[in-house]
Amino acid sequence: MTIDLRELRGLLIDDVAEMRTTVRIQLADAGLERCDTARNVKEAVERLGANRYDLVICDYNLGQGADGQQLLELVRRRQLLPPTTAFLMITGETSYEQVSTAAEYAPDDYLIKPFTSGTLHTRLERILEKKEALRPVYQHMGERGDRAKALATCDALLAQPSRYSLDVLRLKGDLLLQTRRQDEALALYEGVLRQRATPWAEVGRARALAAAGREDRAREHLNAALAAYPNYLAAYDSLAGLLKKTDAAAAQQVVEQALKVAPSTRRQRSLGALALDNRDFSRAEEAFRRAVEKDRTGFFKSHDDYAGLAKSCVEQGKTQEALSVVKEMGDHFSRTPELAARQAAVESLVHSRAGDSAAAKAALDRALAVQQEAGLDPTTALEIAQACFADGRNDEARRIIQAVAEEHYEDDTVFAQAQSVFAAAGLKEEGAIFLEVTKKRMIKLNNDAVALAKAGQLEQAITMLQEAADRLTSNCQVSLNAAIALLMHIHKRGPDADRLAQAHRYISQAIVANRDHAKLPEAVALYRKVAPEGAPVLDI
Amino acid sequence: MDAFVAAAIHDAKNSLNALGAWLDEAGRECPSPALHQAQTLAARLSAQLVELLVLYRAGEGTLRLAIDDHDVADFLADTMAELELTDHRDIAFTCDPGTGTAIGHWAFDAYLVRFALLDALRNALRHARSRVALTVALEPGGGMRFTVTDDGTGFPGDVLDGGVGEMAPGSSGLGIAFARLIAARHATPGGRHGHVELANANGASFSLVLP
CATH class of the missing domain: 1.25.40.10 (Tetratricopeptide repeat domain)
Structure with missing residues (x-):
C-alpha cells in the first residue's frame, strides 16, 4: 500500500521558528505540502479545534513549561484529536525516553533529532499505513464510538494474518478493560506474554488482575515489571493507583519515581494530593506549586492545583499565602459555578484553619448558595463538604457526601476523594463505614x-x-x-x-x-x- | 566523567549535528565526494559522543532505557538506511529483513540498540576483506540475537577476553563497552538480561543478545 502524502493535510507544532522552517521543508520533500503550523499550545488547540488533520507533527519541547506529551494528552482528552489522526513526536536525544514510554496517551511514533528527509518520509508512510490498517477499529472508538463494534472489528481483523495483528491485540486489550471484560483481557495479555516479555502486556495483565479483584497479584506483577522496565510510565501509574487505596505513603513514593522519569502537571497534581493525604504538607506545597507555576500556558492546570496549594500552605501556617492562591485561582480560569463554589469553599477552609470562624462561615455560605443554584461536579461538592466539616457543620457535610456517594457509588476515584474528606476531618473510621453503608444501600436498592x-x-x-x-x-x-x-x-x-x-x-x-x-x-x-x-x- | 565535560560533549554533539545539517544542505546544492565524506565523519563523531554521554549517564545512575515493542523488520531497514554502504563498494554486505519479518515484534530500546549495532557494523566494514553480514534470530531458550560477522582478522585476544583495550589503530573500544552496557540494561520481569558475545571464526563475530 502506498500513501500519497500530497492528498493529506498536516499540522506542524514547534515553538522555534527555524525548526518550523526546516521541518516544513523536510515534510514538503516527503510530499506533505498542505501543512499548517502552530507556534504554541494555544495555537495548536485552536487549529485542531477548527480543522481536521490526517497527521500532526509535534516537537516535544514547546517552551512555556509545556511539552508535546502534555499537549497530546490534552487534545486526546478534549476529543480534539480523533483516533484516526496520526501523531508523530519529534524529540531530542535526551527526551525520547519520556515520549516512547508514555503511559495512556502515547504518540503513534517518535523521531529523534537529527533526522533526514528520507527518514521522516519512511516514518510518515509507516505510521499512516498503520493508521489506515487500523481505521476500521478506530472509527468505532472516540467520543461517539461503539466499543462493542470496535471489539467485533478487532476480532474480524485478527482472523486474517496481518503485520498489524499485535497492534490490534493491544487495542483489543484496552477495549476489553474499558468494557469491564477483565477475564478476556487477562487471557489476551497472558497469551502475548507466553510468547515473549513486553511491558504493555505486563501492565495490561496487572490492570486485568486488579479489575478482577486480584490486587495483590497485580501489585506483584507491576513491581516485577518496574524492575525490568524502570522507565515504563504506565506501570507507575497503575501501581500508584492500586497503592492509593491501601498505602498512601507507598503510592506517594511511586508517583515521585514516575516524576523522575517524566515531568507532568497531571502527576505533580497526583503527588500533591497524596502528600496532602499523608500530611506531608511541604512536599504537597512543592508539587502543587510546580503544577501552578511550571505551566505558563495555563492549559494543563486545574482548580485542584490551586485548591491543593492553598490547603498545603495554610496547614503550614502560611495563611496570607493561602488566601492569595485562592484569589489567583479566580484569575486563571473562566467563571463557572464550579470555580465560584471551589474558591469560596477553599477560602472557608483556609479561614477555619487560621481560626477566623466568622470569615470561614461567610465564605462557606457563599459556596453553599452556589451549590443550591447549580449542580456541581463531585470534586467541587466534596470540597464544600470538607469546608462544612472544618466549620463544624458536620451534618451538612455528611448530607453532601451521601448525595455524591449515592450518585457515584461505582466510581472508586470519587469514593477515594470522599474518604480523604472524612480523613482530613479526623473521621477516617466513620468515613469508611459511612461510605461502605452507602455503597451497600445502593447495591441493595438495585x-x-x-x-x-x-x-x-x-x-x-x-x-x-x-x-x-x-x-x-x-x-x-x-x-x-x-x-x-x-x-x-x-x-x-x-x-x-x-x-x-x-x-x-x-x-x-x-x-x-x-x-x-x-x-x-x-x-x-x-x-x-x-x-x-x-x-x-x-x-x- | 566530570559534569562539565559531559555538558561540553553534549554541546559538541549538538554542534556536530548542526554541522551535519549544513553539510547536507551544501551537498544538495553542490554534491561532492569530499562533502559526503565530511558528512559521514560528522555523523560518526556525533554517534560516538552520544555513546560517551550514555556511558556517563549510566555512571551517574540517570540512564533509563525506553523499552517498547518494535517491528524487527522495520528496525533492520532503519539500521541499514543509516549505514553508509556506498563508502564500502568492495564489501559484499548481506542482511535479510525477511528474518525480522518472521520474528515480528520485540521489546527493546531501538534507539540505543541501533547505535550499538551501527557501531559494530562500521567496525566490521572497516576490517572486512570482502564480506559483512547482519543476521537476527530467536534464541532457543528465549531472547533474540543480532549477529554481525566479517571475514577480517578477528578481534584481538584481550578484547575477546572481555577487555576494552586497544583493538586496532583508530578504535578505542568505546563501541564494545557501549554495546555491553546497553545489552546488560535490557531485562525481563523474569530476571533475564541481555549480553554481548564476541568470537573469532574466519573473521570477527559480534552478537548482541536481547532477553
Missing part, C-alpha cells in the same frame, strides 16, 4: 428492584427505580435498571409510548454519566428490540 421484577412485581420495581433514577441522575446502574424494568414491562404487556420515552430518557442519562458502563449494551439492545419504527433513536 438488587431489591431486580428481585421484585423477577417475582413478577414489575410495577413496584419500576416505581422504586424511577424514584431513585430521578433523584440520582449520575447513577448509571440505577438509570439503566429503571430503563430495563420499563422496557421489560413493554415487552410483556405491549406497546406504551410513555414508558418507552421514559426508558429513552434514563438510557440517555446513563450515557451522559458513563458511556462505558457494562450494563449499557444490554439496555440499548432491549430498547432497540421493543421500540417500534419511528420511536426516538438512542444517541450513542
Whole structure:
C-alpha cells in the first residue's frame, strides 16, 4: 500500500521558528505540502479545534513549561484529536525516553533529532499505513464510538494474518478493560506474554488482575515489571493507583519515581494530593506549586492545583499565602459555578484553619448558595463538604457526601476523594463505614428492584427505580435498571409510548454519566428490540 | 566523567549535528565526494559522543532505557538506511529483513540498540576483506540475537577476553563497552538480561543478545 502524502493535510507544532522552517521543508520533500503550523499550545488547540488533520507533527519541547506529551494528552482528552489522526513526536536525544514510554496517551511514533528527509518520509508512510490498517477499529472508538463494534472489528481483523495483528491485540486489550471484560483481557495479555516479555502486556495483565479483584497479584506483577522496565510510565501509574487505596505513603513514593522519569502537571497534581493525604504538607506545597507555576500556558492546570496549594500552605501556617492562591485561582480560569463554589469553599477552609470562624462561615455560605443554584461536579461538592466539616457543620457535610456517594457509588476515584474528606476531618473510621453503608444501600436498592421484577412485581420495581433514577441522575446502574424494568414491562404487556420515552430518557442519562458502563449494551439492545419504527433513536 | 565535560560533549554533539545539517544542505546544492565524506565523519563523531554521554549517564545512575515493542523488520531497514554502504563498494554486505519479518515484534530500546549495532557494523566494514553480514534470530531458550560477522582478522585476544583495550589503530573500544552496557540494561520481569558475545571464526563475530 502506498500513501500519497500530497492528498493529506498536516499540522506542524514547534515553538522555534527555524525548526518550523526546516521541518516544513523536510515534510514538503516527503510530499506533505498542505501543512499548517502552530507556534504554541494555544495555537495548536485552536487549529485542531477548527480543522481536521490526517497527521500532526509535534516537537516535544514547546517552551512555556509545556511539552508535546502534555499537549497530546490534552487534545486526546478534549476529543480534539480523533483516533484516526496520526501523531508523530519529534524529540531530542535526551527526551525520547519520556515520549516512547508514555503511559495512556502515547504518540503513534517518535523521531529523534537529527533526522533526514528520507527518514521522516519512511516514518510518515509507516505510521499512516498503520493508521489506515487500523481505521476500521478506530472509527468505532472516540467520543461517539461503539466499543462493542470496535471489539467485533478487532476480532474480524485478527482472523486474517496481518503485520498489524499485535497492534490490534493491544487495542483489543484496552477495549476489553474499558468494557469491564477483565477475564478476556487477562487471557489476551497472558497469551502475548507466553510468547515473549513486553511491558504493555505486563501492565495490561496487572490492570486485568486488579479489575478482577486480584490486587495483590497485580501489585506483584507491576513491581516485577518496574524492575525490568524502570522507565515504563504506565506501570507507575497503575501501581500508584492500586497503592492509593491501601498505602498512601507507598503510592506517594511511586508517583515521585514516575516524576523522575517524566515531568507532568497531571502527576505533580497526583503527588500533591497524596502528600496532602499523608500530611506531608511541604512536599504537597512543592508539587502543587510546580503544577501552578511550571505551566505558563495555563492549559494543563486545574482548580485542584490551586485548591491543593492553598490547603498545603495554610496547614503550614502560611495563611496570607493561602488566601492569595485562592484569589489567583479566580484569575486563571473562566467563571463557572464550579470555580465560584471551589474558591469560596477553599477560602472557608483556609479561614477555619487560621481560626477566623466568622470569615470561614461567610465564605462557606457563599459556596453553599452556589451549590443550591447549580449542580456541581463531585470534586467541587466534596470540597464544600470538607469546608462544612472544618466549620463544624458536620451534618451538612455528611448530607453532601451521601448525595455524591449515592450518585457515584461505582466510581472508586470519587469514593477515594470522599474518604480523604472524612480523613482530613479526623473521621477516617466513620468515613469508611459511612461510605461502605452507602455503597451497600445502593447495591441493595438495585438488587431489591431486580428481585421484585423477577417475582413478577414489575410495577413496584419500576416505581422504586424511577424514584431513585430521578433523584440520582449520575447513577448509571440505577438509570439503566429503571430503563430495563420499563422496557421489560413493554415487552410483556405491549406497546406504551410513555414508558418507552421514559426508558429513552434514563438510557440517555446513563450515557451522559458513563458511556462505558457494562450494563449499557444490554439496555440499548432491549430498547432497540421493543421500540417500534419511528420511536426516538438512542444517541450513542 | 566530570559534569562539565559531559555538558561540553553534549554541546559538541549538538554542534556536530548542526554541522551535519549544513553539510547536507551544501551537498544538495553542490554534491561532492569530499562533502559526503565530511558528512559521514560528522555523523560518526556525533554517534560516538552520544555513546560517551550514555556511558556517563549510566555512571551517574540517570540512564533509563525506553523499552517498547518494535517491528524487527522495520528496525533492520532503519539500521541499514543509516549505514553508509556506498563508502564500502568492495564489501559484499548481506542482511535479510525477511528474518525480522518472521520474528515480528520485540521489546527493546531501538534507539540505543541501533547505535550499538551501527557501531559494530562500521567496525566490521572497516576490517572486512570482502564480506559483512547482519543476521537476527530467536534464541532457543528465549531472547533474540543480532549477529554481525566479517571475514577480517578477528578481534584481538584481550578484547575477546572481555577487555576494552586497544583493538586496532583508530578504535578505542568505546563501541564494545557501549554495546555491553546497553545489552546488560535490557531485562525481563523474569530476571533475564541481555549480553554481548564476541568470537573469532574466519573473521570477527559480534552478537548482541536481547532477553
